[in-house]
Amino acid sequence: MASAKPYLTILSLLFIFLSLFPSLSLSESSSSPSVFEILPKYGLPSGLLPDCVKNYTLSHDTGHFVVDLEHTCYIKFDYLVYYEKRITGTLKIGSISDLKGIQVKKFFVWLNLDEVQVDLPPSGSIYFQIGIINKKLSVHQFETVRSCRDETSASYGQLRPWNLIFELPPPVDQEMSMLLTE
Ligand SMILES: *[C@@H]1O[C@H](CO)[C@@H](O)[C@H](O)[C@H]1NC(C)=O
Numbered sequence: 001m002a003s004a005k006p007y008l009t010i011l012s013l014l015f016i017f018l019s020l021f022p023s024l025s026l027s028e029s030s031s032s033p034s035v036f037e038i039l040p041k042y043g044l045p046s047g048l049l050p051d052c053v054k055n056y057t058l059s060h061d062t063g064h065f066v067v068d069l070e071h072t073c074y075i076k077f078d079y080l081v082y083y084e085k086r087i088t089g090t091l092k093i094g095s096i097s098d099l100k101g102i103q104v105k106k107f108f109v110w111l112n113l114d115e116v117q118v119d120l121p122p123s124g125s126i127y128f129q130i131g132i133i134n135k136k137l138s139v140h141q142f143e144t145v146r147s148c149r150d151e152t153s154a155s156y157g158q159l160r161p162w163n164l165i166f167e168l169p170p171p172v173d174q175e176m177s178m179l180l181t182e
Helices: 004-031 037-039 151-155 163-168 173-180
Strands: 052-059 066-067 073-076 080-090 094-108 109-118 126-130 134-136
Touching: 037 052, 094 126
Parallel strands: none
Antiparallel strands: 052 066, 066 080, 073 080, 080 094, 094 109, 109 126, 126 134
């Protein structure tokens, strides 16, 4: 009976250690917030990125960030959006610029999404700079973080080229001629 005591002590130490371990890893993750917690701090909706983010780095000095995904990804918003495995850009309050790794399907062509901007204070609109096109969309559809789909299911039933053309905001003459040369 007496010889069982040291084992009990070791066992209870082990239990204490194991029960401490999850709380240790919890406090670690709270000190480095997820990218979905970072985006709202910059006034941007977290649903701009898909749920398959693996890890990220963000320089607080320059705002330069790198986001690595588990895999490439398609998401159907008003437009079909394609995410490369690595997305880079510069994060500032209310905007992401120099964006690389996100493409938008428009007129059956994939175009690079260069910049994302919101109004400050928030107005409910979000602006996508896609090449020469500046597209205003409702921020609402980017508020929830979505999961990835493959291209076929993401684009199913959504090929409406004429609607896309008529959805464009009334452009000024010069922009219109540029759009038509697209
Ligand atoms: C994510 O982790 C991998 C190793 O698993 C590393 O090679 C990569 O640089 C990391 N990406 C970022 C953005 O930190």
